[in-house]
Amino acid sequence: AQTVTQSQPEMSVQEAETVTLSCTYDTSESDYYLFWYKQPPSRQMILVIRQEAYKQQNATENRFSVNFQKAAKSFSLKISDSQLGDAAMYFCAYYSGYSTLTFGKGTMLLVSP
């Protein structure tokens, strides 16, 4: 079974600084998808970024970018120019066509002024 591991229960960053959230996964599949979802205090799950495993280029969405290392099965999220609104729980998730979406346990990001 696929597993997703987020080893940082909590991370802190100051406004305007950069922070990286770690995620590793385990799979025997070669074709799959990876996601980062954000869950702010409202508890609405929001898609931050999606990466297809067959693409070598790292996905980016404005201030959010990933470092996808397929051989190492690593998928970290970098948030640049952090803002107060980035404070949330961040979940890394894995999906292949043969599985349901598998979530990590989450990393709580705290942003201080």
Next chain:
Amino acid sequence: GAVVSQHPSRVICKSGTSVKIECRSLDFQATTMFWYRQFPKQSLMLMATSNEGSKATYEQGVEKDKFLINHASLTLSTLTVTSAHPEDSSFYICSSRGLAATDTQYFGPGTRLTVL
């Protein structure tokens, strides 16, 4: 991104009553919908997967007679918690995926259920 609505956002009910939660895909057709339960400060736990027009597939340990799921159309799925008890109190989240299995899952805003 796609919009998924969920209703009600909060519900309080007495023990022994049934509660229905609706999940709608507002701007896309969802072949598959998912129901999750989330406890405080924990990750999402998948309860069941429903495909339009067919019976839901429940995860191990989830009582299908207690959590009734109906997915009657490509835009609507409902979760009914039957004979609710205080231990059913939780945050329930639905999610929809488009027609392709590789489509991204989008999530509803969740429903806070409190059973007295």
